[in-house]
Amino acid sequence: MSDVAYNRFAMALQVQDAGSQGALAREFVKVDSERADHADRDAGEPVGTHEPRKMKRSAILTSAVLAQVPGWVQQGRAADEIAARLGCTVGTLRVKCSQNGISLRRGDHAQRQASENHSKMSIALPTSIMAVLDARARGQGVTSRRLAATLIKTIVDDDLFEAVLDGEPA
16 A cells, blocks of 8 residues: 555544544545556556456355255265265365255165164075066165065065965975
8 A cells, every 4th residue: 555545544544533434435445446556557557457356256055056965965976976066165065064954974874773783685686587676676766675675574574475485495
């Protein structure tokens, strides 16, 4: 800030004490304009051609966008994938989700707890059977693994072994 600009600003501060905020604002604008012109001269540009200050970028993570995040997490998308899709950093996404009570953890805690009470089993099925199971599962909006588990659970719970096997040896 030049001496002249400093003196004007100092005088404006004295005016403020006298109660004229409008005068203070006008002096500040003059000082700010002179500072910008001085920067233009230092940069070799014609005086008065400085660009106005850039406005703050509009919000990317609106409430409508944040409302979609739980669905993406449920689909199994990772935080970095969601952030890239939204055009923000993972840190920004994590902060905004935390502020809005949105969990970025994949897999429900209740599902993890329930899986601790289950045994795992692996079975080999012919490709043709697996194709039918996959198609049926898609039609019901579940995974083939979930459909197979539900079928077996129903057979056990309702004691349908004989009905399903129809007298054939296992």
